[in-house]
Amino acid sequence: MEEQMINENIEIKKEKLPKISYVFFGLALFCLIIYLIAIFYTPFADFFNRYISSIFRGILASITNILPLSLSEIFLITLPITLFFIIRYCMNRYSGSWHDVGIFCLAALSVLSLFFSIFILTFGTGYYTSELDEKLGLEKSETISKEELASTAEWLIGEVNAKIDGVEFIEKSSSVSPHSIRETNNLLLNTYRSLSDEYEFLPRLTSYIKPVMLSKPMTYTHIAGVYTYFTGEANLNTNAPDYSIPYTVAHELAHQRGIAREDEANFIAFLVCTESENEYIQYCGYLNLLEYVLNALYSSDKDLWEETYKKLDNRAIYEMIAYNNFYEPYRDNIVGDISGAVNDAYLQANGTEGTVSYGLVAELAVAYFNKNIEN
Numbered sequence: 001m002e003e004q005m006i007n008e009n010i011e012i013k014k015e016k017l018p019k020i021s022y023v024f025f026g027l028a029l030f031c032l033i034i035y036l037i038a039i040f041y042t043p044f045a046d047f048f049n050r051y052i053s054s055i056f057r058g059i060l061a062s063i064t065n066i067l068p069l070s071l072s073e074i075f076l077i078t079l080p081i082t083l084f085f086i087i088r089y090c091m092n093r094y095s096g097s098w099h100d101v102g103i104f105c106l107a108a109l110s111v112l113s114l115f116f117s118i119f120i121l122t123f124g125t126g127y128y129t130s131e132l133d134e135k136l137g138l139e140k141s142e143t144i145s146k147e148e149l150a151s152t153a154e155w156l157i158g159e160v161n162a163k164i165d166g167v168e169f170i171e172k173s174s175s176v177s178p179h180s181i182r183e184t185n186n187l188l189l190n191t192y193r194s195l196s197d198e199y200e201f202l203p204r205l206t207s208y209i210k211p212v213m214l215s216k217p218m219t220y221t222h223i224a225g226v227y228t229y230f231t232g233e234a235n236l237n238t239n240a241p242d243y244s245i246p247y248t249v250a251h252e253l254a255h256q257r258g259i260a261r262e263d264e265a266n267f268i269a270f271l272v273c274t275e276s277e278n279e280y281i282q283y284c285g286y287l288n289l290l291e292y293v294l295n296a297l298y299s300s301d302k303d304l305w306e307e308t309y310k311k312l313d314n315r316a317i318y319e320m321i322a323y324n325n326f327y328e329p330y331r332d333n334i335v336g337d338i339s340g341a342v343n344d345a346y347l348q349a350n351g352t353e354g355t356v357s358y359g360l361v362a363e364l365a366v367a368y369f370n371k372n373i374e375n
Contacts, residue, residue, distance in 0.1 A: 016103065017103055017106055017107060017110075018107060020110075021106060021107050021110035021111075022110075024110040024111065024113050024114045024117070025110050025113055027113075027114070027117045028110075028113035028114070028116055028117050030117075031116065031117040031120035031121060032116075032120075034048065034120055034121075034125065035120050035124055035125065038124070038125040038128045039128050039351070042128060042129065042130050043130075044125075045125045045126075045128040045129045045130075046129045046130055046201075048125045049125045049126045049129050049258045049260075050129075050200075050201055050203065050258065052121070053121060053122050053123065053125060053126065053258060054203040054205075054257070054258055056118075056121050056122045056232075057122050057123070057203075057205070057229075057232055057256060057257075057258065058203070058205055058232075059232070060122065060230075060231060060232025060233075061205060061207040061232040061233070061256060062232075063232070064210075064231050064232055064233050065206075065207060065208055069210070069213065070210035070211075070212055070213070070228075070231075070233055070235050071231045071233060072210075072228035072230070072231040072233050072235060073210070073212055073213060073214065073235065075231070077214075115230060118229060118230050119229055119230070122229045122230075122232070123227075123229040123255075123258070123260060124260075124350070126258045126259065126260030126261075127260045127261060127350040127351050127352065128351065129201075129258075129260070131261075131264070132259070132261070132263075132264040132267060132268070132364065133364060133367055135199065135201050136199075136368075137371070138364065138367035138368060138370075138371055139367055139370070139371065140363050140364060140366075140367040141363070141366070141367070144296075144362070144363060144366050146297065146300040146301040146304055148366050148369075148370070149293060149296050149297040149300055149362065149366065150297060150301075150304050150307075150308050151369065152293050152362075152365050152366045152369040153290060153293045153294055153297055153308045154308060154311060155369055155373050156286050156287075156289060156290040156293060156365075157290060157308070157311050157312045159274075159282075159286040160283065160286045160287050160290060160312065160313065160316050161311075161312070161313045161316070163279055163282055163283040163286070164283060164313050164315055164316060166279045166280070166283075167279075167280055167283050167315070169315050169318070169319070170322075172318045173318055173319075173322045174241045174242060174243065174318075174319050174322040174323065174326075175241075175242055175243050175280075175283075175315075175319055176242055177242035177243070177245065177246075177280060178280055179278075179280070181209065181211060181236065181238065181245065181249070182208070184245060184246050184249055184281065185208055185209050185249060187246075187276055187277075187278050187281060188246065188249055188250050188253060188272055188273070188276065188281070189206060189207075189253075190276075190277075191272045191273075191275050191276045191277075192204075192205075192253065192257070192272060194275065195271065195272060195275065201258075202257055202259075202268075203257055203258065205256065205257055207232075207234065207253065207256055209225075209234050209235070209236045209249045209252060209253070210233045210234065210235045210236065211235075211236050211238045212235050212236060212237055212238065215236075215237045215238045215239035215240075216239045218237045218239070219237060219239045219240070219327075219330045220330050220333050220335045220336055221335055221336055221339035222330070222336045222339060222340060223237060223339060223343075224236075224237050224240060224244065224248045224251075225237060225248045225249070225251060225252040226252070227252050227255035227256055232256070234249075234252035234253050234255065234256045235252065236248060236249060236252065240326075241319075241322065241323050241326055243283070243284045243287060243288070243319060243323075244284070244288065244323065245284075246273055246276075246280075246281045246284040246285070247269050247270075247273055247284050247285060247288040248269075250268070250269035250270075250272040250273055250285075251265045251266060251268075251269040252265075253272075254268040254269055254272070260350070261352055262347065262352065262358045262360075263358060263359070263360035263361040263363070263364060264361075264364070266289075266292070266358060266361035266364075267289075267361050267364040267365070267368075269285070269288070270285050270286075270288070270289045270361070270365070271285075272285070273285025273286075273288070274286060287316060287319065287320075289361065289365055290312075291320065292358075292359055292361050292362045292365065293362045293365050293366075294308070294309060295359060295362070296359065296362035
């Protein structure tokens with residue numbers, strides 16, 4: 001009789017899965033269905049990303065805009081301490097039996113499933129929308145000739161050379177931005193508002209880039225900026241040469257507006273920078289895109305690359321040399337290798353070519369040149 005009472009007490013004390021975990025799992029299943037539909041049906045992905053996800057992104061951005069610091073950075077910094085206390089608490093509470101351990105694992109999995117749901121609701125379907133060249137009315141070719149790359153590079157070089165006299169430089173080194181990061185952000189927002197009127201796929205959103213406090217350590221990861229979907233924040237590594245800042249800010253703000261693919265975010269950054277009324281930001285936009293096109297030309301024909309490269313103003317050449325010199329101490333390290341591998345795996349998991357997709361912006365640049373400049 002006494003043994004029976006003990007068994008009943010044990011049964012009573014068995015942990016149960018929290019009700020909220022069932023809600024999280026149900027939401028994840030719903031979001032998985034949305035994700036699968038988006039993968040196989042592009043019009044649905046376009047609709048969901050533009051009219052549903054943009055609402056969630058806007059809400060998150062509006063909330064986190066209140067904070068001067070990056071909430072996602074604070075989350076990552078405090079994550080080890082948070083995990084320590086969670087594990088300690090769970091060891092005390094869920095150490096009674098394998099049943100309790102299983103309940104804990106399910107509860108933890110339900111929390112992870114919530115991050116998956118937020119990803120789908122805010123950003124995930126953006127990887128399966130119609131491609132940017134279709135939205136802009138461009139004709140992107142599967143094969144690009146070296147002559148097309150050279151012509152596009154020469155056009156960009158002409159634009160850089162035309163604007164460079166209005167740019168202040170350190171002698172035989174990098175340019176100096178006349179604007180703070182916040183001023184740059186505001187100038188880019190003005191252009192984004194204009195482009196939102198022109199392009200329906202770009203939602204209107206007032207948001208501010210979040211400078212990363214640990215920008216110097218972040219540089220070892222080779223990450224210039226990152227959009228964190230679970231906080232809605234566009235984050236900026238401020239430990240970078242001035243001319244790369246406006247382009248990076250515009251790139252991360254593009255992600256914040258649902259442009260998920262890296263090459264497309266790069267091209268939107270180019271459009272936003274070059275459509276700006278500010279001459280320095282225009283210069284930055286043309287020079288950053290030029291680097292991608294020159295890299296593609298170098299891979300295609302080194303002699304033609306050298307011939308084209310020589311047409312660039314020496315001040316811009318010094319700018320790019322200074323950029324390479326700046327990043328040399330950060331170039332080869334295990335942190336950067338791991339970060340690059342993780343980013344590559346993430347991008348491939350979402351249906352892109354991986355980190356190589358950043359450079360595919362050269363294809364969009366050629367298509368833009370063929371439609372708007374050459375003709």
